[in-house]
Amino acid sequence: MGVPIEVDIPCDPTQIDHTGLPWTFLDEAAHPERIVEGAIVITGDAEDPVFARVASLTERPTGVKVHLEILPGDPLEYAEAMRRTHLLSA
């Protein structure tokens, strides 16, 4: 039994707005302090996680809106590449 996946900030990658980017709210993040512009985060949900870059944070009347740029590839592909190249132990 592995450790449960905890995404940095949940979102629906298909829930876009006028920017064409998916978005969510900062207060949904597990650790909001990690969600800064340019940060690489895991988003989506635990069952179908994806990598994203935080594109922007915008103050809205209803909270801080976070736009995300979904990155290509499956997170496990990144992990595999890092293992293969010994990037984590370098």
Added chain:
Amino acid sequence: MTGEQIETYLRSEEPPDDALVVVRGGPIAPEKIVEHAQRQAREYTYRNAPMYSVSVSLTVGDWDLSALLVGPLSSRSTFAVSTAGVVRAAGFELLPTYEAPHYDLLLATGEYREAEVLLSLFGSPEPNPYKRRGR
């Protein structure tokens, strides 16, 4: 009411009854519909009321199912399909929002029971053969 009016972002488009409506996975589950609909209602209004909706993609214009799966749904592992006619006959409204093929599928309450009814209109989840595997 503090949300932004979605009317600003509507296209003038009426999808035909046989247009495919595609929802997305990971889990295609009522809990996720509720979560996403409530997030949308926190930010947007429609007809001056909170807008409970989920994003869906439709086969409109030049968009066929493969194009949807390799495009807007490329990060999703699974998908499920219904049609515009079936969804509308059950009382759900489809709003053409932002750029095609994006639509918002409106829910009245965004509550669990309504999400269950909505998902009963869709076929079984299928794996997305085009899930993005890097470029």
